[in-house]
Amino acid sequence: MDSVNADGTPAPWLAVVGLGDDGPAGLAPRARSLVEEAGTVFGGERHLGLLPEQSGQERIPWPSPLTEALPWIEARRGRPVCVLASGDPFWYGIGATLARHLPAAEMEVVPAPSAFSLAAARLGWPLQETRCLSLHGRALERIHPWLQEGARLLVLSWDGTTPAALAQRLTERGFGGSRLTVLEHLGGTAEDRRTTRAADWSEPETAALNTVAVECRAEPGARIIPRSPGRPESAFHHDGNITKREVRAVALARLAPESGERLWDLGAGSGAVGVEWMLTDPANHAVAVEHRTDRLENIAANAREFGVPDLECIQGRAPDALAGLPDPDAIFIGGGLTSPGLLERCHAALPTGGRLVATSVTVEGDAALAAAADRYGGELSRLAVERAEPLGGFTGWAPLRPVTLWSLVAE
Template sequence: MSAPWLTVIGIGEDGLDGLSGVAKRALAEAQFVIGGKRHLELAGSLSCETVSWPSPFAEGLKLIDARRGAATVVLATGDPMCFGLGATLSRRYPADEMTVLPVPSAFSLAAARLDWPLEEVETLSVHGRPLDRLRAHLHPGARLLCLTSNAEAPRRAADLLADEGYGASRMTVLEHMGGARERIVSGTAESWHEEVADFHLLAIEAIAVRDTPVRSRLAGLPDDAFRHDGKITKREIRAATLAKLAPHPGALLWDIGAGSGSIAIEWMRAAPRAKAIALEPDAGRRAFAIANAAALGVPDLDLRDAAAPEGLDGLPVPDAIFLGGGLTAEGIVPAAIAALKPGGRLVANAVTLESEAVLLKAYEAHGGELCRLSIARAGRVGGFTGWRPLMPVTQWSFVKP
């Protein structure tokens, strides 16, 4: 094909007036235009075939596929590559077949209205996603710009903020930015009662009360931040383990024998877009892990009722693997090493002699680092204070060549 046949046009509340000449020409020359009902109304009268995006969503993609090569326009909101349809289409069509023409995103418009430097703000989407994702971004002084799903979202966000100890936070809802119906409504989370439009952006200035716990994104949350039955990697060991696993943006972790999910949860909190698949065969512990993931802001944790090595079949290739349980299962270490991509990291912790023997053999066979971690916490001993040791942990870490 000599030129892109697919044009993705971002359109704002000002409709055609806000489009560039290039975007207007693409609309005028299009043979087929597809977009949401609101987008088509904003675009006005068009001379070509137009279709409102159908449900289910995949049916719209099929309509675009059927017209491949013909001049096609997809209408989207604002900047299509910012939590928008453009990202979906870019995974489907190569760059030389597609032109993207954005207008200012909702984030840019909101930052301009609020006088917030955009580089000092966290932007996220809870549109069609669990609102619990907000929890991972809360800290005193945080400024958040959030794409939401509907008019109920601010009320639910206010309840969440109050639940987390951020009831004094200032919330601002910016409706229909850039158009004739633009409206800005503000209030505090603890007293929020405003009725707002479905189409809006939610801005939050996080204000914590004095005793609100600060939950850092660095590894090592307090043990009592998690619900568990005692099967949890303790705080200090967890921090040392995550340091060896080295989470980074977009990386995938397999957490094998996840227990309460503490390692997988802190992995996902530590880096943007980090993902984790957690295997845990015990139903009670999976229930703890599900609750912990939601409470700590990573409800997208992929938790599975499975054990290794059989539960590893068909999983996407990981960047890192944590073996927190099941070390004595036949073939678990070789299976984990085989699954890793080159440069991938494996960390295994053992507290029993039997598991420690497995790690010693792995160290002798593959190298890496073998260390013992011993932690003691101060506690009352009668009328005095003494050290109470935790069970020592033998840790093997390995980077695949």
């Protein structure tokens, strides 16, 4: 591999080669030559162990954490280096990490079939109709939003205990009748599979290298997370301090989340707005700021229940607690409106096109929102909701507290 192309741009010096469980025998000729020509090969112990001995070639197993190897790789820039990856390096693989640090033009990538592709081929599942997830180094709760009647899931396991943990979680959430297929050592000589209902799974551990396929079947009363905002209050842990579902649905519509955006949920209470923000897209982030410890515990419990365990909780009061936080794309203020400097701080934090939504149920809060609208513009709305409740032997309308809502798109 030359260090510079004819046009003067850096030539690829880093080869990223996908390796299956069949080892070098499954490599295409180009991939094989990249491995053999490399002066240094990085990879997991298992992958390095599959390669035949090669005199003079430096082989370095991944450290923990893996990111510690990045300076070692970059120190060899311009010399032929190879990184071994599992299957497709850019599907829950090392490729994404490398691409954040090195230009794509300096890498030559030769993928192998991913575990998802191999599993779909074995089962006859169209990948475009299948949800592909990873629990490798990720919380089991992440699977909760995808448990829907009839859904097909392919899940990369963390280790041999994942199938049993997943079967138990499916059963606990009312999906015990789901068909569970564990595929071990896909593409290798030890490939094997076993299939049963989640509720009937009895093996505490399988081969460490496995992928789990789930055909979801919901039982009556299964805990299914609806796909749209405005989930019922009863689905959340809360002490009564929660944005009501009707108001929450309107607030989320005004917040208008886009993929990869960050929300500040201030005076978060139950964290319901932050949770629903994160559920709109797996790439979204949220920070819930709340000063009460018991409410922070509710927020964390809700984040786990709804499958967004990465929701960040900050104990404190805004605006002081906002110091040092990454800038938001949107802000929801559910409490603390009358705190000195809060609205000014939030307005200043918004980028162009950023959205701010604040709600109030008090005269003092309404006054603060009216003053903010007069100063910054935006839109004031008044939401009045009534719910039907038993009234003697009949049914009557019970009004909730009217909510004043101020929304703004920063210019």
